[in-house]
Amino acid sequence: MNNNKVADEIRVLAFDVFGTIVDWHQSIAREVRAMSLDVDPDKFALAWRAGYQPAMQRVASGELGWTLIDDLHRMILDDILKQFSVTHLSEYQKRHLNKVWHRLDAWPDSVAGLSRLKSRYTICTLSNGNIGLLTDMAKRAGLPWDCILSAEVFRKYKPDPATYLGVARVFDLAPDQVMLVAAHQSDLDHARAVGLKTAYIERPYEFGPSQRKDISASPQNTFHAENIIGLANILGC
Amino acid sequence: MNNNKVADEIRVLAFDVFGTIVDWHQSIAREVRAMSLDVDPDKFALAWRAGYQPAMQRVASGELGWTLIDDLHRMILDDILKQFSVTHLSEYQKRHLNKVWHRLDAWPDSVAGLSRLKSRYTICTLSNGNIGLLTDMAKRAGLPWDCILSAEVFRKYKPDPATYLGVARVFDLAPDQVMLVAAHQSDLDHARAVGLKTAYIERPYEFGPSQRKDISASPQNTFHAENIIGLANILGC
Numbered sequence: 001m002n003n004n005k006v007a008d009e010i011r012v013l014a015f016d017v018f019g020t021i022v023d024w025h026q027s028i029a030r031e032v033r034a035m036s037l038d039v040d041p042d043k044f045a046l047a048w049r050a051g052y053q054p055a056m057q058r059v060a061s062g063e064l065g066w067t068l069i070d071d072l073h074r075m076i077l078d079d080i081l082k083q084f085s086v087t088h089l090s091e092y093q094k095r096h097l098n099k100v101w102h103r104l105d106a107w108p109d110s111v112a113g114l115s116r117l118k119s120r121y122t123i124c125t126l127s128n129g130n131i132g133l134l135t136d137m138a139k140r141a142g143l144p145w146d147c148i149l150s151a152e153v154f155r156k157y158k159p160d161p162a163t164y165l166g167v168a169r170v171f172d173l174a175p176d177q178v179m180l181v182a183a184h185q186s187d188l189d190h191a192r193a194v195g196l197k198t199a200y201i202e203r204p205y206e207f208g209p210s211q212r213k214d215i216s217a218s219p220q221n222t223f224h225a226e227n228i229i230g231l232a233n234i235l236g237c
Numbered sequence: 238m239n240n241n242k243v244a245d246e247i248r249v250l251a252f253d254v255f256g257t258i259v260d261w262h263q264s265i266a267r268e269v270r271a272m273s274l275d276v277d278p279d280k281f282a283l284a285w286r287a288g289y290q291p292a293m294q295r296v297a298s299g300e301l302g303w304t305l306i307d308d309l310h311r312m313i314l315d316d317i318l319k320q321f322s323v324t325h326l327s328e329y330q331k332r333h334l335n336k337v338w339h340r341l342d343a344w345p346d347s348v349a350g351l352s353r354l355k356s357r358y359t360i361c362t363l364s365n366g367n368i369g370l371l372t373d374m375a376k377r378a379g380l381p382w383d384c385i386l387s388a389e390v391f392r393k394y395k396p397d398p399a400t401y402l403g404v405a406r407v408f409d410l411a412p413d414q415v416m417l418v419a420a421h422q423s424d425l426d427h428a429r430a431v432g433l434k435t436a437y438i439e440r441p442y443e444f445g446p447s448q449r450k451d452i453s454a455s456p457q458n459t460f461h462a463e464n465i466i467g468l469a470n471i472l473g474c
Contacts, residue, residue, distance in 0.1 A: 018238070122372060132408045135359060135384040147372040147385050152407075171369045171388075172307070 001075045006222060007235045009177060010197060011059070013117055014126035014149065016182035017134065019206045020115075021125075021143065021228070022104035024049060026208070031100045037095075039084045042208050047083065050074030054066045056128060056157045057224050066155055068130040074098045104134035107203070109145075113228025116237040126167055126180065128157050159190035168196070181231065185218055192220060199223040199231055244460060246414060248436060250354055251363035251404045252388065253395075253419035254371065256443045258351075258362075258380065258465070259341035261450045262447070263288060268337045272330075275323045277326040279445050284320065288313030293365060293394045299451045303392055305367040338366065339373035342359045344440070348379050350465025353474040361441055363404055363417065365394050396427035405433070418468065422455055429457060 009109060018024050029041035030097060037044070054071040058064045077098050081089065083116040089097070119122055120212040124147040125134050134148045147170075151157045154166040168175045175195030182188050183206060188198040225231040255261050265285060266278035270316045274281070294303045294308040314335050318326065326334070354360055361384040362371050371385045385409075388394045391403040412432030420443060421427050425435040436459060438450040454461040462468040 122376060124372070130407070131384060131386075132391070133410070135361070138381055146376050147368060149368075153368070153390055162347060170367070171372070 003223075003234060004236065006093040008180070010121060010179050010235075011031045011173055011177045012122045012124065012167060012171050012179070013180055013199075014164075014180050014182070014196075015114075016184060016187055017125050017127035017129055017137070017181070018049075018104070019203055020181065020183040020201050021110045022106050022137065022141065023206070024101070024104050025206060027104040028100055030105075031097070031103070037084075038088055039086060040224065041149055042210065044080065044084060046196060046207065047080045048073070048076055051079065059193075060157055060160070070133060073101055086119065099136075102133050103140060104137055106141040106143060107227065109229045111144070113230075113232050115144050116232035117228070117235065118144055118146065120237045122171065124167065125208070126158070126163060127151070133188055142197050148174065158187060161190070161194045164191045164194050164196050180220060181228075188218075188221055197222040199225060201228065201231065202226050240460075240471060241473065243434070245417050247358060247472075248410055249359045249404060249408050249416070250360065250416045250436075251361050251401075251417050251433075252351075253417070253421065254362050254364035254366055254374070254426055255286075255341070256422040256440055257418065258347045259343050259374065259378065260392075260443075261338070261341050262443060264341040265337055266445070268334070268340070272334065274321075274323055276323060279447065281317065281321060283444065287308070287312055297394055297397070305389060306338070306365055307367055307370060308337065310338055310441065312462065325438065328355075331384050336373075339370050340377060343373055343378040343380060343466065345465040346464040348381070350467075350469050351381055353469035354465070354472065355381055357474045359408065361386045361404065361437045363369055363395070363400060395424060398427070398431045401428045401431050405412070409426050416459060423460055425455075434459040436462060436463065438468065439463050 015021055028045035031045050032039060032041040037226055055076055059067050067076060091203045114123055115149035117162055125145055126149050128151045131150045134150055134214045139147055148165060151163060154162050157160040165175060168178050176197055179199055180188060180191035181199045181201060183201045183203040188200060192198050204212045204215050207213055223234050225234055252258055262282050265282040269278040269281050275463050292313055351360055363386050364380055365388045366369055367385045367389045368385055372386055375382055386404060388400060391399050395400040402412060405415050413434055416434035416436055417425060417428035418436045418438060420438045420440040425437060429435045437470060441449045441452050444450055460471050462471055
């Protein structure tokens with residue numbers, strides 16, 4: 001099937017957000033630097049993000065009840081502040097720092113690419129971030145979502161099938177009329193397993209400028225694009 | 238307290254949609270007329286809308302499990318097609334007609350007013366309409382929501398307190414930092430009862446040009462505005 005035919009079948013593009021649309025690493029490092037915390041900003045950002053999957057796993061396993069990412073981020077933050085021996089922050093400062101995840105900067109191509117894709121498709125988030133976080137982020141960064149979908153809507157975290165299939169259900173579509181767009185092969189693998197189309201976005205410096213991640217193409221994805229503008233080019237938007 | 242002080246306290250404006258932001262009566266009458274159904278378009282629109290509260294009541298009472306508005310609209314449509322002796326529609330035509338609720342036109346002031354309010358506040362829907370319906374409507378009518386919240390997110394229909402308080406919870410705010418904006422005093426009464434601020438919007442011809450509804454001010458509301466542009470004026474946006 002050629003690209004035009006496939007592009008015609010798709011009705012909704014659902015986007016992973018952290019890493020795919022916004023640059024969490026540089027945004028967190030920037031704020032940590034601005035607060036003059038006596039820590040390595042790169043390592044601090046990486047440690048915070050590294051706590052994310054295990055924290056969600058505690059929810060998925062039932063060890064924790066349903067918990068928003070804002071609250072999981074705070075639990076991880078309290079741990080890493082200890083780990084990095086940061087002891088002088090007030091409760092107000094900790095609350096403010098925790099909301100850095102609401103203030104992540106978009107990659108330079110995201111707003112322009114999304115705006116083009118929006119002219120042809122319904123574009124929504126499908127993120128484990130909570131609705132308030134994603135809304136604050138979109139407002140600050142100018143991300144032109146038609147709709148904000150989140151694990152919070154489905155009360156399951158990705159990669160639970162209820163999240164991917166939930167997008168199709170919300171829009172009364174078949175799974176293959178929805179395409180997940182993400183910079184993470186594992187997220188795409190889980191979406192594909194329940195029938196969604198998938199597009200991989202290269203974000204070689206997701207983990208910071210000092211380490212380049214593997215961005216090799218997987219033949220299993222429907223599309224592979226350098227960035228969101230590249231995806232708009234492929235889809236003829 | 239003066240208007241400026243109150244306006245400063247508010248962080249999120251949550252909008253009722255059917256009747257408040259969009260003109261369901263004229264939009265439905267228009268499509269019914271275009272389909273050349275042999276019915277009075279005004280009476281047909283009113284009958285469809287009149288089935289709405291009783292249908293939601295069947296969900297609230299537990300008689301029906303959780304059911305999306307799209308599906309409730311279809312149940313009501315099947316009833317009124319019988320009632321109006323319309324027997325010739327195909328399944329495809331019925332499905333298309335049912336989605337007229339996704340294609341409602343905005344009142345003439347809505348887009349301009351919301352755009353101004355968005356510059357100062359987070360603006361979201363708080364509607365019993367499902368997420369897909371509200372997203373399709375916003376895309377077609379150009380409604381610039383920051384976020385689409387729906388009974389579907391909370392799995393309760395307004396006026397359940399979980400919906401009004403749900404908006405505050407999503408944005409990590411106190412109830413009085415949220416204002417419900419609606420053309421229906423009853424909706425506002427329920428929101429006020431759990432601590433939200435309230436703004437009444439006059440929509441004298443919500444039920445069609447041939448019947449004017451009571452739009453008198455209630456002193457219990459925080460604000461009373463002629464329309465959404467009027468609300469933007471009051472809030473200094």
